[in-house]
Amino acid sequence: MLEERRSITGKWWHRWLRTPAELRDLGVVGINMRNARFLLPNNQQALYRLVDDKLQTKALAEAEGMSVPETYAVIRSPHQAARIEEMLAKHDAFVIKPARGSGGRGVLIIDGRDGKHYVKPSGSTVTGDEIRHHVSNILAGLFSLGGQRDCALVEYRVRPIKVMTDMSYQGAPDIRIVMLHGYPVMSMLRAATCESDGRANLHQGALGIGID
Template sequence: MTRWWHRWFRTPAELREMGVVGINMRNARYVLPSNPRKLYDLVDNKVRTKSLAVERGISVPETYGVVTNPGDVRNFERMLEGRESFVIKPTRGSGGKGVLVIAGREDGMYLKPSGAQLSVGDVRNHLQNILAGLHSLGGKRDTALIEYKVAPEKTMTSISFQGAPDIRVVLFHGYPVLAMLRASTRESDGRSNLHQGALGIGVDIRSGKTVHAVHHGRAVKMHPDLKVPLVGVTVPEWERILEIAVQCYEMTGLGYLGVDLMIDENRGPLMIEVNARPGLAIQLANGVGLLKRLEPITERRAKHPGETPAERLLFSKNRFAPIQEG
């Protein structure tokens, strides 16, 4: 039978058999019981998340400044101290909304990774929109975080168009269950948002090798712009990436979470953010239904409560065999 991600329509019975988790099941069975509401602000506020990470020795991009009011907007360039590349993001944004990546400056203009030019006024307008809540959760007034732009490791840039790919690891009670890369394309304008045309590339938990890739929900083997293979690429420093992801579980106490990371050429893996409601496209990127990974964890915790981080990592690697493409 043709694999489930190669067909646009499946019956509910087929989806259940394949272990596909929908948003209602995710929320009712995993997010709500595992993520106490009081803990959400630990991850919904990026400034607070970074502060907690620094306290625990988790590597994160350097913060250049936090824009909180119109005066900060007018004077944002003072926060940059002559730096030409940086990232602006809403403190309470989600799904990559409102993220602005500046790769450099030329003739007084700011340059996006695509080469598009922005004036100082354009950047100020973007900051004002963030403060007004245009990109925040619930549309509430927000603040803007200005931080270090990751210098992506070369293996990662080889499969991403003009933008550094990020890595998402989904964990359940501290056990890594699925991972993927989100690599940019010409269509996604250097961003790693799958809904804007980025690639979702599944990564094997055990080896850190890419095993499957999708573009707009369809399986692909090659990058649509770079024409390079997407399967069989080994993600550098995979062990460290998994360790950081598990540390984020310990840091937040959230039972069901997604951890986003990037690999810097000089600084290694950096934690970018933590998500208490990670999306479900990771199933498509891997060709694996989440239920196939979540149910074994539930059984494991019942039999072996209180496992250490190292024991949880070992279980995930041994239990979740490499995905075979085909």
């Protein structure tokens, strides 16, 4: 193993890339290790339902006086899904997401309108019919944890300040802070990329940047 590591360190690309073993030696904690060693052992499973549902999480945050994006609509039925354009007539920009989704799956960001079409951060457009179809998929549980029926949450589209826009591509970055027993132990900046289509979700291709 030692000889193998020495041979790797001699490669030209080693200036930018590191092996998993080297990252562990440097104290870098990946997502899997973070979940296995920190999140799962230190959180009560009975409380997962409060954070697995974005509606409940927002309610808890608001009760503590925290700022959260304004909720424009909550779509719970096919009848409401059919009326979504009418419900959002006053809003040019918005975000549609499954209440019980994870990893950014099912999140649709709309930056504005172009006639009867809706413009995504990438510049591509979707129609009202496509939005209704997307919401119907959310209700059917296509993006939810366990594939259970879900509801669609429509929120205010958060715009980053200038200093943050330079760190992200066509989307709002955010800072994730992991707390352990009330203390911040690690954090990262999540930046949108071309692949993530304006979303700051690592599972959708966003970039995670460690903060020292």
